[in-house]
Amino acid sequence: MAGNTITKPSDLSCTPSRAARELGLKRGEFDLAVHLGRIRTAPDEGGGGRRVTRAEIDRLRSADGFPESLLESVKTVGTTDGAALMEVTSARFTRFARLGLVVPVRFYVNRYRAVVWLYLAEELRQFAADKNHTSLLNGRTPEGLRDQLQAGLDLRPRNWRGRHLGFLLRQADGPWERAGALAALLDPVQIAEIVQDPYERAHLNRFRPDPPAHGAPGSPAAHIAERIMTAEDPDEISWLRADLTQVLDEARRHRPAPRPTAELTAPRPTAQLAVPRPTAEPAVPRPTADPAEWPPTAEPVGPPPTLSERPPEPVPEPAPEPERSRGMLGWLRRRNA
Incomplete structure:
Protein backbone atom coordinates (compact mmCIF):
# COMPACT_ATOMS: atom_id res chain seq x y z
CA MET A 1 0.00 0.00 0.00
CA ALA A 2 2.98 2.31 0.43
CA GLY A 3 3.36 2.60 -3.33
CA ASN A 4 -0.11 4.13 -3.54
CA THR A 5 0.71 6.98 -1.12
CA ILE A 6 0.37 10.40 -2.75
CA THR A 7 2.89 12.99 -1.58
CA LYS A 8 1.42 16.48 -1.40
CA PRO A 9 3.55 19.59 -2.04
CA SER A 10 2.77 20.75 1.51
CA ASP A 11 4.47 17.60 2.84
CA LEU A 12 7.75 18.58 1.16
CA SER A 13 7.80 22.21 2.40
CA CYS A 14 6.11 24.46 4.92
CA THR A 15 5.28 28.12 5.41
CA PRO A 16 7.75 30.48 7.17
CA SER A 17 5.54 30.66 10.27
CA ARG A 18 5.48 26.90 10.70
CA ALA A 19 9.19 26.60 9.96
CA ALA A 20 9.94 29.20 12.65
CA ARG A 21 7.95 27.20 15.21
CA GLU A 22 9.68 23.95 14.30
CA LEU A 23 13.10 25.61 14.57
CA GLY A 24 12.30 27.29 17.89
CA LEU A 25 12.64 30.84 16.51
CA LYS A 26 10.50 33.93 16.82
CA ARG A 27 9.23 35.26 13.53
CA GLY A 28 11.65 38.24 13.64
CA GLU A 29 14.58 35.89 14.35
CA PHE A 30 13.51 33.62 11.53
CA ASP A 31 13.30 36.52 9.05
CA LEU A 32 16.76 37.69 10.08
CA ALA A 33 18.16 34.18 9.63
CA VAL A 34 16.72 34.11 6.11
CA HIS A 35 18.12 37.62 5.53
CA LEU A 36 21.60 36.44 6.54
CA GLY A 37 21.39 33.29 4.46
CA ARG A 38 21.38 31.00 7.51
CA ILE A 39 18.04 29.51 6.39
CA ARG A 40 17.47 28.78 2.72
CA THR A 41 14.01 29.27 1.24
CA ALA A 42 12.48 28.29 -2.08
CA PRO A 43 9.78 29.98 -4.17
CA ASP A 44 6.29 28.54 -3.90
CA GLU A 45 5.22 26.94 -7.17
CA GLY A 46 1.68 28.11 -6.50
CA GLY A 47 2.72 31.75 -6.24
CA GLY A 48 2.03 32.00 -2.49
CA GLY A 49 5.38 33.39 -1.38
CA ARG A 50 8.52 31.57 -0.29
CA ARG A 51 8.57 28.31 1.64
CA VAL A 52 11.07 26.22 3.58
CA THR A 53 11.69 22.68 2.44
CA ARG A 54 11.63 19.76 4.83
CA ALA A 55 15.18 18.92 3.84
CA GLU A 56 16.33 22.40 4.98
CA ILE A 57 14.58 22.02 8.34
CA ASP A 58 16.18 18.59 8.83
CA ARG A 59 19.61 20.05 7.98
CA LEU A 60 19.26 22.79 10.60
CA ARG A 61 17.91 20.47 13.27
CA SER A 62 20.75 18.02 12.78
CA ALA A 63 23.47 20.71 13.24
CA ASP A 64 25.69 20.61 16.32
CA GLY A 65 24.38 22.62 19.24
CA PHE A 66 20.86 23.07 17.81
CA PRO A 67 18.87 25.13 18.73
CA GLU A 68 21.28 27.26 20.83
CA SER A 69 23.74 27.67 17.98
CA LEU A 70 21.03 28.90 15.61
CA LEU A 71 19.64 31.30 18.20
CA GLU A 72 23.08 32.71 18.92
CA SER A 73 23.77 33.30 15.23
CA VAL A 74 20.79 35.69 14.93
CA LYS A 75 21.12 37.49 18.27
CA THR A 76 21.21 41.29 17.88
CA VAL A 77 22.25 44.04 20.29
CA GLY A 78 22.04 47.82 20.35
CA THR A 79 24.70 50.40 21.04
CA THR A 80 24.79 50.00 24.81
CA ASP A 81 24.87 46.20 24.83
CA GLY A 82 27.27 46.16 21.90
CA ALA A 83 29.69 48.44 23.71
CA ALA A 84 29.52 46.24 26.81
CA LEU A 85 30.13 43.17 24.67
CA MET A 86 33.27 44.75 23.14
CA GLU A 87 34.30 46.30 26.49
CA VAL A 88 34.40 49.86 25.13
CA THR A 89 32.40 52.99 25.83
CA SER A 90 29.19 53.71 23.98
CA ALA A 91 30.80 56.78 22.38
CA ARG A 92 33.70 54.71 21.02
CA PHE A 93 31.31 52.06 19.76
CA THR A 94 29.27 54.74 17.94
CA ARG A 95 32.46 55.97 16.28
CA PHE A 96 33.20 52.45 15.12
CA ALA A 97 29.70 52.22 13.61
CA ARG A 98 29.90 55.61 11.88
CA LEU A 99 33.27 54.70 10.38
CA GLY A 100 31.85 51.44 9.05
CA LEU A 101 34.06 49.21 11.20
CA VAL A 102 30.94 47.45 12.52
CA VAL A 103 27.94 47.10 10.24
CA PRO A 104 24.31 47.22 11.42
CA VAL A 105 22.06 44.38 10.41
CA ARG A 106 18.70 45.88 11.34
CA PHE A 107 17.15 49.13 12.54
CA TYR A 108 13.91 50.46 13.91
CA VAL A 109 12.43 53.88 14.64
CA ASN A 110 11.53 54.47 18.29
CA ARG A 111 8.71 56.61 19.63
CA TYR A 112 10.96 59.69 19.58
CA ARG A 113 11.50 59.15 15.82
CA ALA A 114 15.15 58.28 16.41
CA VAL A 115 16.79 55.47 14.42
CA VAL A 116 18.04 52.62 16.61
CA TRP A 117 20.65 50.46 14.88
CA LEU A 118 21.08 46.77 15.76
CA TYR A 119 24.21 44.67 15.29
CA LEU A 120 24.95 40.98 15.30
CA ALA A 121 26.44 39.96 18.63
CA GLU A 122 28.45 37.28 16.89
CA GLU A 123 30.17 39.82 14.60
CA LEU A 124 30.96 42.16 17.50
CA ARG A 125 32.67 39.36 19.41
CA GLN A 126 34.71 38.51 16.32
CA PHE A 127 35.75 42.17 15.93
CA ALA A 128 36.84 42.40 19.56
CA ALA A 129 38.77 39.14 19.35
CA ASP A 130 40.79 40.26 16.31
CA LYS A 131 44.29 41.33 17.43
CA ASN A 132 44.50 43.81 14.56
CA HIS A 133 41.83 45.89 16.29
CA THR A 134 43.59 46.17 19.65
CA SER A 135 44.76 49.73 19.02
CA LEU A 136 41.29 50.81 17.97
CA LEU A 137 39.73 49.28 21.05
CA ASN A 138 42.22 50.65 23.57
CA GLY A 139 44.14 53.55 21.95
CA ARG A 140 43.28 56.87 20.39
CA THR A 141 41.34 57.04 17.17
CA PRO A 142 43.75 57.69 14.26
CA GLU A 143 43.85 61.27 13.05
CA GLY A 144 42.52 60.46 9.56
CA LEU A 145 39.49 58.74 11.05
CA ARG A 146 38.90 61.63 13.44
CA ASP A 147 38.87 64.05 10.50
CA GLN A 148 36.21 61.97 8.76
CA LEU A 149 34.07 61.92 11.88
CA GLN A 150 34.37 65.68 12.28
CA ALA A 151 33.29 66.09 8.63
CA GLY A 152 30.05 64.28 9.48
CA LEU A 153 30.82 60.82 8.08
CA ASP A 154 28.16 58.23 8.97
CA LEU A 155 28.30 54.99 7.02
CA ARG A 156 25.58 53.19 9.00
CA ALA A 257 8.75 43.73 -20.90
CA PRO A 258 5.13 43.14 -21.96
CA ARG A 259 3.34 45.90 -23.81
CA PRO A 260 -0.13 46.25 -25.38
CA THR A 261 -0.61 44.34 -28.61
CA ALA A 262 -1.34 46.04 -31.93
CA GLU A 263 -5.01 45.04 -31.74
CA LEU A 264 -5.42 46.87 -28.46
CA THR A 265 -3.46 49.96 -29.42
CA ALA A 266 -4.89 50.43 -32.94
CA PRO A 267 -7.72 52.98 -32.95
CA ARG A 268 -11.09 51.54 -33.61
CA PRO A 269 -12.78 52.60 -36.87
CA THR A 270 -15.18 55.43 -36.33
CA ALA A 271 -18.74 54.36 -36.82
CA GLN A 272 -20.24 56.24 -39.73
CA LEU A 273 -23.63 57.72 -39.24
CA ALA A 274 -26.18 56.01 -41.41
CA VAL A 275 -27.70 58.57 -43.76
CA PRO A 276 -31.36 57.71 -44.28
CA ARG A 277 -32.18 57.13 -47.90
CA PRO A 278 -35.00 59.21 -49.38
CA THR A 279 -38.14 57.19 -49.38
CA ALA A 280 -39.90 56.89 -52.71
CA GLU A 281 -43.26 58.55 -52.98
CA PRO A 282 -46.10 56.09 -52.85
CA ALA A 283 -47.05 55.05 -56.32
CA VAL A 284 -50.46 56.23 -57.44
CA PRO A 285 -52.43 53.22 -58.65
CA ARG A 286 -53.20 53.48 -62.29
CA PRO A 287 -56.85 53.25 -63.40
CA THR A 288 -58.08 49.97 -64.67
CA ALA A 289 -59.31 49.40 -68.17
CA ASP A 290 -62.96 49.59 -67.12
CA PRO A 291 -63.89 53.24 -66.37
CA ALA A 292 -66.74 52.04 -64.24
CA GLU A 293 -64.28 50.53 -61.74
CA TRP A 294 -62.04 53.63 -61.39
CA PRO A 295 -62.42 55.36 -59.04
CA PRO A 296 -64.89 53.08 -57.30
CA THR A 297 -66.97 55.89 -55.75
CA ALA A 298 -66.47 58.68 -58.35
CA GLU A 299 -68.29 59.35 -61.57
CA PRO A 300 -66.48 58.96 -64.88
CA VAL A 301 -64.30 61.91 -65.70
CA GLY A 302 -65.32 63.71 -68.93
CA PRO A 303 -63.94 66.62 -70.98
CA PRO A 304 -63.98 70.10 -69.36
CA PRO A 305 -67.24 72.09 -70.01
CA THR A 306 -67.21 74.85 -72.68
CA LEU A 307 -67.96 78.50 -71.96
CA SER A 308 -71.48 78.17 -73.28
CA GLU A 309 -72.12 75.25 -70.99
CA ARG A 310 -70.84 77.03 -67.87
CA PRO A 311 -73.57 78.53 -65.61
CA PRO A 312 -73.71 82.39 -65.48
CA GLU A 313 -72.03 83.96 -62.50
CA PRO A 314 -74.46 85.61 -60.05
CA VAL A 315 -74.58 89.48 -60.07
CA PRO A 316 -73.99 90.91 -56.62
CA GLU A 317 -76.87 92.97 -55.24
CA PRO A 318 -76.15 96.69 -54.44
CA ALA A 319 -75.59 97.47 -50.85
CA PRO A 320 -78.49 99.38 -49.26
CA GLU A 321 -77.89 103.09 -48.66
CA PRO A 322 -77.69 104.31 -45.14
CA GLU A 323 -80.87 105.73 -43.67
CA ARG A 324 -79.28 109.19 -43.25
CA SER A 325 -78.31 109.38 -46.96
CA ARG A 326 -81.84 108.63 -48.13
CA GLY A 327 -83.27 111.30 -45.86
CA MET A 328 -80.84 113.99 -47.04
CA LEU A 329 -81.53 113.30 -50.76
CA GLY A 330 -85.20 113.44 -50.21
CA TRP A 331 -84.94 116.81 -48.45
CA LEU A 332 -82.92 118.28 -51.36
CA ARG A 333 -85.36 117.01 -53.92
CA ARG A 334 -88.28 118.52 -52.06
CA ARG A 335 -86.46 121.84 -51.66
CA ASN A 336 -85.63 122.10 -55.38
CA ALA A 337 -89.16 121.31 -56.35
Whole structure:
Protein backbone atom coordinates (compact mmCIF):
# COMPACT_ATOMS: atom_id res chain seq x y z
CA MET A 1 0.00 0.00 0.00
CA ALA A 2 2.98 2.31 0.43
CA GLY A 3 3.36 2.60 -3.33
CA ASN A 4 -0.11 4.13 -3.54
CA THR A 5 0.71 6.98 -1.12
CA ILE A 6 0.37 10.40 -2.75
CA THR A 7 2.89 12.99 -1.58
CA LYS A 8 1.42 16.48 -1.40
CA PRO A 9 3.55 19.59 -2.04
CA SER A 10 2.77 20.75 1.51
CA ASP A 11 4.47 17.60 2.84
CA LEU A 12 7.75 18.58 1.16
CA SER A 13 7.80 22.21 2.40
CA CYS A 14 6.11 24.46 4.92
CA THR A 15 5.28 28.12 5.41
CA PRO A 16 7.75 30.48 7.17
CA SER A 17 5.54 30.66 10.27
CA ARG A 18 5.48 26.90 10.70
CA ALA A 19 9.19 26.60 9.96
CA ALA A 20 9.94 29.20 12.65
CA ARG A 21 7.95 27.20 15.21
CA GLU A 22 9.68 23.95 14.30
CA LEU A 23 13.10 25.61 14.57
CA GLY A 24 12.30 27.29 17.89
CA LEU A 25 12.64 30.84 16.51
CA LYS A 26 10.50 33.93 16.82
CA ARG A 27 9.23 35.26 13.53
CA GLY A 28 11.65 38.24 13.64
CA GLU A 29 14.58 35.89 14.35
CA PHE A 30 13.51 33.62 11.53
CA ASP A 31 13.30 36.52 9.05
CA LEU A 32 16.76 37.69 10.08
CA ALA A 33 18.16 34.18 9.63
CA VAL A 34 16.72 34.11 6.11
CA HIS A 35 18.12 37.62 5.53
CA LEU A 36 21.60 36.44 6.54
CA GLY A 37 21.39 33.29 4.46
CA ARG A 38 21.38 31.00 7.51
CA ILE A 39 18.04 29.51 6.39
CA ARG A 40 17.47 28.78 2.72
CA THR A 41 14.01 29.27 1.24
CA ALA A 42 12.48 28.29 -2.08
CA PRO A 43 9.78 29.98 -4.17
CA ASP A 44 6.29 28.54 -3.90
CA GLU A 45 5.22 26.94 -7.17
CA GLY A 46 1.68 28.11 -6.50
CA GLY A 47 2.72 31.75 -6.24
CA GLY A 48 2.03 32.00 -2.49
CA GLY A 49 5.38 33.39 -1.38
CA ARG A 50 8.52 31.57 -0.29
CA ARG A 51 8.57 28.31 1.64
CA VAL A 52 11.07 26.22 3.58
CA THR A 53 11.69 22.68 2.44
CA ARG A 54 11.63 19.76 4.83
CA ALA A 55 15.18 18.92 3.84
CA GLU A 56 16.33 22.40 4.98
CA ILE A 57 14.58 22.02 8.34
CA ASP A 58 16.18 18.59 8.83
CA ARG A 59 19.61 20.05 7.98
CA LEU A 60 19.26 22.79 10.60
CA ARG A 61 17.91 20.47 13.27
CA SER A 62 20.75 18.02 12.78
CA ALA A 63 23.47 20.71 13.24
CA ASP A 64 25.69 20.61 16.32
CA GLY A 65 24.38 22.62 19.24
CA PHE A 66 20.86 23.07 17.81
CA PRO A 67 18.87 25.13 18.73
CA GLU A 68 21.28 27.26 20.83
CA SER A 69 23.74 27.67 17.98
CA LEU A 70 21.03 28.90 15.61
CA LEU A 71 19.64 31.30 18.20
CA GLU A 72 23.08 32.71 18.92
CA SER A 73 23.77 33.30 15.23
CA VAL A 74 20.79 35.69 14.93
CA LYS A 75 21.12 37.49 18.27
CA THR A 76 21.21 41.29 17.88
CA VAL A 77 22.25 44.04 20.29
CA GLY A 78 22.04 47.82 20.35
CA THR A 79 24.70 50.40 21.04
CA THR A 80 24.79 50.00 24.81
CA ASP A 81 24.87 46.20 24.83
CA GLY A 82 27.27 46.16 21.90
CA ALA A 83 29.69 48.44 23.71
CA ALA A 84 29.52 46.24 26.81
CA LEU A 85 30.13 43.17 24.67
CA MET A 86 33.27 44.75 23.14
CA GLU A 87 34.30 46.30 26.49
CA VAL A 88 34.40 49.86 25.13
CA THR A 89 32.40 52.99 25.83
CA SER A 90 29.19 53.71 23.98
CA ALA A 91 30.80 56.78 22.38
CA ARG A 92 33.70 54.71 21.02
CA PHE A 93 31.31 52.06 19.76
CA THR A 94 29.27 54.74 17.94
CA ARG A 95 32.46 55.97 16.28
CA PHE A 96 33.20 52.45 15.12
CA ALA A 97 29.70 52.22 13.61
CA ARG A 98 29.90 55.61 11.88
CA LEU A 99 33.27 54.70 10.38
CA GLY A 100 31.85 51.44 9.05
CA LEU A 101 34.06 49.21 11.20
CA VAL A 102 30.94 47.45 12.52
CA VAL A 103 27.94 47.10 10.24
CA PRO A 104 24.31 47.22 11.42
CA VAL A 105 22.06 44.38 10.41
CA ARG A 106 18.70 45.88 11.34
CA PHE A 107 17.15 49.13 12.54
CA TYR A 108 13.91 50.46 13.91
CA VAL A 109 12.43 53.88 14.64
CA ASN A 110 11.53 54.47 18.29
CA ARG A 111 8.71 56.61 19.63
CA TYR A 112 10.96 59.69 19.58
CA ARG A 113 11.50 59.15 15.82
CA ALA A 114 15.15 58.28 16.41
CA VAL A 115 16.79 55.47 14.42
CA VAL A 116 18.04 52.62 16.61
CA TRP A 117 20.65 50.46 14.88
CA LEU A 118 21.08 46.77 15.76
CA TYR A 119 24.21 44.67 15.29
CA LEU A 120 24.95 40.98 15.30
CA ALA A 121 26.44 39.96 18.63
CA GLU A 122 28.45 37.28 16.89
CA GLU A 123 30.17 39.82 14.60
CA LEU A 124 30.96 42.16 17.50
CA ARG A 125 32.67 39.36 19.41
CA GLN A 126 34.71 38.51 16.32
CA PHE A 127 35.75 42.17 15.93
CA ALA A 128 36.84 42.40 19.56
CA ALA A 129 38.77 39.14 19.35
CA ASP A 130 40.79 40.26 16.31
CA LYS A 131 44.29 41.33 17.43
CA ASN A 132 44.50 43.81 14.56
CA HIS A 133 41.83 45.89 16.29
CA THR A 134 43.59 46.17 19.65
CA SER A 135 44.76 49.73 19.02
CA LEU A 136 41.29 50.81 17.97
CA LEU A 137 39.73 49.28 21.05
CA ASN A 138 42.22 50.65 23.57
CA GLY A 139 44.14 53.55 21.95
CA ARG A 140 43.28 56.87 20.39
CA THR A 141 41.34 57.04 17.17
CA PRO A 142 43.75 57.69 14.26
CA GLU A 143 43.85 61.27 13.05
CA GLY A 144 42.52 60.46 9.56
CA LEU A 145 39.49 58.74 11.05
CA ARG A 146 38.90 61.63 13.44
CA ASP A 147 38.87 64.05 10.50
CA GLN A 148 36.21 61.97 8.76
CA LEU A 149 34.07 61.92 11.88
CA GLN A 150 34.37 65.68 12.28
CA ALA A 151 33.29 66.09 8.63
CA GLY A 152 30.05 64.28 9.48
CA LEU A 153 30.82 60.82 8.08
CA ASP A 154 28.16 58.23 8.97
CA LEU A 155 28.30 54.99 7.02
CA ARG A 156 25.58 53.19 9.00
CA PRO A 157 22.75 53.78 6.48
CA ARG A 158 24.93 52.96 3.47
CA ASN A 159 26.37 49.80 5.05
CA TRP A 160 22.89 48.66 5.97
CA ARG A 161 21.75 49.21 2.36
CA GLY A 162 24.63 47.12 1.09
CA ARG A 163 23.69 44.32 3.44
CA HIS A 164 20.02 44.57 2.52
CA LEU A 165 20.84 44.53 -1.20
CA GLY A 166 22.76 41.29 -0.71
CA PHE A 167 19.65 39.77 0.88
CA LEU A 168 17.42 40.94 -1.99
CA LEU A 169 19.81 39.57 -4.61
CA ARG A 170 19.94 36.19 -2.87
CA GLN A 171 16.14 36.01 -3.05
CA ALA A 172 16.01 37.04 -6.73
CA ASP A 173 15.08 34.22 -9.13
CA GLY A 174 15.77 35.98 -12.44
CA PRO A 175 17.22 39.06 -14.12
CA TRP A 176 14.05 41.13 -13.70
CA GLU A 177 14.05 40.31 -9.97
CA ARG A 178 17.72 41.35 -9.70
CA ALA A 179 16.95 44.57 -11.55
CA GLY A 180 14.11 45.24 -9.12
CA ALA A 181 16.45 44.70 -6.15
CA LEU A 182 18.89 47.30 -7.51
CA ALA A 183 16.05 49.72 -8.32
CA ALA A 184 14.80 49.42 -4.72
CA LEU A 185 17.78 51.51 -3.55
CA LEU A 186 17.39 54.26 -6.16
CA ASP A 187 15.16 57.30 -6.23
CA PRO A 188 12.28 57.12 -8.76
CA VAL A 189 13.83 60.06 -10.61
CA GLN A 190 17.02 58.05 -11.13
CA ILE A 191 15.02 55.08 -12.41
CA ALA A 192 13.08 57.28 -14.84
CA GLU A 193 16.36 58.51 -16.32
CA ILE A 194 17.64 54.96 -16.83
CA VAL A 195 14.38 53.34 -17.95
CA GLN A 196 12.64 55.82 -20.24
CA ASP A 197 10.13 53.36 -21.71
CA PRO A 198 6.96 53.66 -19.56
CA TYR A 199 5.89 50.05 -20.19
CA GLU A 200 9.33 48.76 -19.25
CA ARG A 201 9.44 51.00 -16.17
CA ALA A 202 6.03 49.74 -15.02
CA HIS A 203 7.21 46.15 -15.48
CA LEU A 204 10.37 46.87 -13.46
CA ASN A 205 8.34 48.40 -10.61
CA ARG A 206 6.49 45.09 -10.24
CA PHE A 207 9.77 43.52 -9.05
CA ARG A 208 10.89 46.47 -6.93
CA PRO A 209 10.66 45.45 -3.24
CA ASP A 210 9.15 47.84 -0.74
CA PRO A 211 11.27 49.22 2.11
CA PRO A 212 11.06 47.37 5.43
CA ALA A 213 7.81 48.06 7.21
CA HIS A 214 8.18 50.65 9.96
CA GLY A 215 4.96 52.18 11.17
CA ALA A 216 1.82 52.78 9.15
CA PRO A 217 2.21 53.80 5.48
CA GLY A 218 2.74 57.55 5.24
CA SER A 219 3.73 57.88 8.91
CA PRO A 220 6.93 59.67 9.98
CA ALA A 221 8.56 56.32 10.78
CA ALA A 222 7.74 55.04 7.29
CA HIS A 223 9.26 58.17 5.72
CA ILE A 224 12.44 57.69 7.77
CA ALA A 225 12.70 54.06 6.65
CA GLU A 226 12.19 55.09 3.03
CA ARG A 227 14.94 57.70 3.32
CA ILE A 228 17.35 55.13 4.78
CA MET A 229 16.45 52.75 1.94
CA THR A 230 17.35 55.31 -0.78
CA ALA A 231 20.97 55.81 -1.82
CA GLU A 232 22.31 59.32 -1.26
CA ASP A 233 26.08 59.27 -1.85
CA PRO A 234 27.08 60.14 -5.44
CA ASP A 235 29.48 57.21 -5.79
CA GLU A 236 26.90 54.78 -4.42
CA ILE A 237 24.28 56.10 -6.86
CA SER A 238 26.79 55.82 -9.71
CA TRP A 239 27.56 52.13 -9.24
CA LEU A 240 23.91 51.29 -8.60
CA ARG A 241 22.95 52.95 -11.90
CA ALA A 242 25.72 51.11 -13.74
CA ASP A 243 24.70 47.74 -12.29
CA LEU A 244 21.02 48.39 -13.02
CA THR A 245 21.78 49.27 -16.66
CA GLN A 246 23.76 46.07 -17.09
CA VAL A 247 21.15 43.84 -15.45
CA LEU A 248 18.37 45.47 -17.49
CA ASP A 249 20.15 44.55 -20.72
CA GLU A 250 20.23 40.96 -19.54
CA ALA A 251 16.58 41.09 -18.52
CA ARG A 252 15.52 42.42 -21.93
CA ARG A 253 17.32 39.57 -23.68
CA HIS A 254 15.81 37.07 -21.27
CA ARG A 255 12.21 38.28 -21.49
CA PRO A 256 11.19 41.68 -22.90
CA ALA A 257 8.75 43.73 -20.90
CA PRO A 258 5.13 43.14 -21.96
CA ARG A 259 3.34 45.90 -23.81
CA PRO A 260 -0.13 46.25 -25.38
CA THR A 261 -0.61 44.34 -28.61
CA ALA A 262 -1.34 46.04 -31.93
CA GLU A 263 -5.01 45.04 -31.74
CA LEU A 264 -5.42 46.87 -28.46
CA THR A 265 -3.46 49.96 -29.42
CA ALA A 266 -4.89 50.43 -32.94
CA PRO A 267 -7.72 52.98 -32.95
CA ARG A 268 -11.09 51.54 -33.61
CA PRO A 269 -12.78 52.60 -36.87
CA THR A 270 -15.18 55.43 -36.33
CA ALA A 271 -18.74 54.36 -36.82
CA GLN A 272 -20.24 56.24 -39.73
CA LEU A 273 -23.63 57.72 -39.24
CA ALA A 274 -26.18 56.01 -41.41
CA VAL A 275 -27.70 58.57 -43.76
CA PRO A 276 -31.36 57.71 -44.28
CA ARG A 277 -32.18 57.13 -47.90
CA PRO A 278 -35.00 59.21 -49.38
CA THR A 279 -38.14 57.19 -49.38
CA ALA A 280 -39.90 56.89 -52.71
CA GLU A 281 -43.26 58.55 -52.98
CA PRO A 282 -46.10 56.09 -52.85
CA ALA A 283 -47.05 55.05 -56.32
CA VAL A 284 -50.46 56.23 -57.44
CA PRO A 285 -52.43 53.22 -58.65
CA ARG A 286 -53.20 53.48 -62.29
CA PRO A 287 -56.85 53.25 -63.40
CA THR A 288 -58.08 49.97 -64.67
CA ALA A 289 -59.31 49.40 -68.17
CA ASP A 290 -62.96 49.59 -67.12
CA PRO A 291 -63.89 53.24 -66.37
CA ALA A 292 -66.74 52.04 -64.24
CA GLU A 293 -64.28 50.53 -61.74
CA TRP A 294 -62.04 53.63 -61.39
CA PRO A 295 -62.42 55.36 -59.04
CA PRO A 296 -64.89 53.08 -57.30
CA THR A 297 -66.97 55.89 -55.75
CA ALA A 298 -66.47 58.68 -58.35
CA GLU A 299 -68.29 59.35 -61.57
CA PRO A 300 -66.48 58.96 -64.88
CA VAL A 301 -64.30 61.91 -65.70
CA GLY A 302 -65.32 63.71 -68.93
CA PRO A 303 -63.94 66.62 -70.98
CA PRO A 304 -63.98 70.10 -69.36
CA PRO A 305 -67.24 72.09 -70.01
CA THR A 306 -67.21 74.85 -72.68
CA LEU A 307 -67.96 78.50 -71.96
CA SER A 308 -71.48 78.17 -73.28
CA GLU A 309 -72.12 75.25 -70.99
CA ARG A 310 -70.84 77.03 -67.87
CA PRO A 311 -73.57 78.53 -65.61
CA PRO A 312 -73.71 82.39 -65.48
CA GLU A 313 -72.03 83.96 -62.50
CA PRO A 314 -74.46 85.61 -60.05
CA VAL A 315 -74.58 89.48 -60.07
CA PRO A 316 -73.99 90.91 -56.62
CA GLU A 317 -76.87 92.97 -55.24
CA PRO A 318 -76.15 96.69 -54.44
CA ALA A 319 -75.59 97.47 -50.85
CA PRO A 320 -78.49 99.38 -49.26
CA GLU A 321 -77.89 103.09 -48.66
CA PRO A 322 -77.69 104.31 -45.14
CA GLU A 323 -80.87 105.73 -43.67
CA ARG A 324 -79.28 109.19 -43.25
CA SER A 325 -78.31 109.38 -46.96
CA ARG A 326 -81.84 108.63 -48.13
CA GLY A 327 -83.27 111.30 -45.86
CA MET A 328 -80.84 113.99 -47.04
CA LEU A 329 -81.53 113.30 -50.76
CA GLY A 330 -85.20 113.44 -50.21
CA TRP A 331 -84.94 116.81 -48.45
CA LEU A 332 -82.92 118.28 -51.36
CA ARG A 333 -85.36 117.01 -53.92
CA ARG A 334 -88.28 118.52 -52.06
CA ARG A 335 -86.46 121.84 -51.66
CA ASN A 336 -85.63 122.10 -55.38
CA ALA A 337 -89.16 121.31 -56.35
